[in-house]
Amino acid sequence: MMININDLTVTFKNKVTAVDHVNLSIGSGIYGLLGENGAGKTTLMRVLVTVLKPTSGSITMNGVLYGEQNYRRLQKKIGYLPQELNLYPNLTVRECLEYMGELSGIEKRECRKRIDFYLEKTSLAEHQHKKNRQLSGGMKRRVGLVQALLNEPKFLIVDEPTTGLDPEERIRIRNLLVDFSRDRTVLFSTHVVEDLAATCNQIAIMKKGAMIYSGAVRDLVSEVRGHVWICTVKNEAQARELETKYHVSAKQYVDGGLQMKLLSEEKPEVECALAEATLEDAYIYCGQFQSL
Template identity: 65%
Template sequence: MSVRLENVTVSFQKNVKALDDVSFTIPSGVYGLLGENGAGKTTLMRVLATLLKPTSGDVLMNHLVYRESNYPSIQKKIGYLPQELSLYPNLTVRECLEYLGGLSGIPKDECKKRLDYYLEKTSLEEHQKKKMKQLSGGMKRRVGLIQALLNEPEFLIVDEPTTGLDPEERIRIRNLLVEFAVGRTVLFSTHVVEDLAATCSQLTVLKKGKMLYSGSVKELLKRAEGHTWICRMEEEAQVRSLEQKYRVSSKQIQEDGMTVRVISPEKPDVPCSPAKVTLEDAYIYVSNFQ
């Protein structure tokens, strides 16, 4: 399974483009979609989920073109977790998911088997008798993920699936997505770089509707090599001065001052040394200097 976007543009107003001539291919496995809020990630996923028609350009699932006559065939292959999802507040977790499974045409015995599996995988087994309105935001997010997984889609689209989760649950969800992606395609959209560093080897970076990068994580890291620096400052005033000149990605207080991580095309004019590039460094670099 692969999905191809060809020169996709989405315009909501005459001069406002949520997506601007975007082209890339989503292969099998977990594929990352990275960008700040407002980058166009949700618009792109709505296009891929057949909820929004592009103003121009084409989308193909394998060789099947996204057009209304093909939507029924395409939709059977898709699972989608949107950023905002309203489920049935007065149903229990299990009742809600059983109902959604029935709407998807999943046989009862098979639906029960899948629910048992995914409730355990998402740590919701002990909460399955709670009503949806009693759940925390993070729990509702996990229920939403199960509904997207329930029909075992060939193409799973997940928008910020780890929002509201504690670190341990984020790891469980990331691992679940990696397991699910074997033989399938998973589009994992987030602004949390750490989630993609732990799950995918290929990604696309968006900013203000434009594609800044599409390719391997390894190649993205190479782009930032020689542009990431560790600077050691003794006084806060030095740090403030550094921040005015350069892109500072992190600061850490030490016993003898502060360690500052700087992303810059050129070596900063203060004492510093090269740093090993992280995916976050590379993302900041391509977002601000390319």
């Protein structure tokens, strides 16, 4: 599977350009999409699932152009978990999934088999006879994910699948996505950098509609190596002074004062040592310096 996005722009009627001349190639495997609120992730995903037409630019999936004449053909290969999903409130989880399976044209017996399998995988089997309106936020998210997986899409697009999940479920869902990504393509947006660090080896970062990084997680982290510093300050005044001069990616009270992690191209003007860089540091660094 290869998705090529060429010079894609989406400008809404209110003149907001949510996606700004984006180029990106997405191959097989699991691909992370990061970016601050309003960066354009959901808009890009909506174009990729054919619910939104771009203002300019083009996309191809395995050489097939995203154009209305090909939408049905493309949609058969796509699964989508939207950021905001309204499940039929009065249907039970099972009824809802069976109905959605029917809409996608999946044969009944096969559909039931898949529903059983994915309900089990998402720890929802015991809740399948509850009405959607009786579900917690995290459970709804998981039903949404099962719905997206039902047609076993070659290209799965999940917009913040782990939002609202407890830590154990987050890990299960992440692992499910990794399993699912074998010989498929999964595009996974999140604000939880840890989720991407644990699952993806390729990431893309958006800022104000532009793609500011795309490539290997490893390469991004190595770019920030040598620019992450750790120091311990004795009082609040000193901490505040550092905060005005540097980007602070973490701070924590420890014996002896306040320990701070600073992101800086040059060695900060304070007693400090180089620290291990994490993906979170690299993400913040990339957003601030944009020179990667």
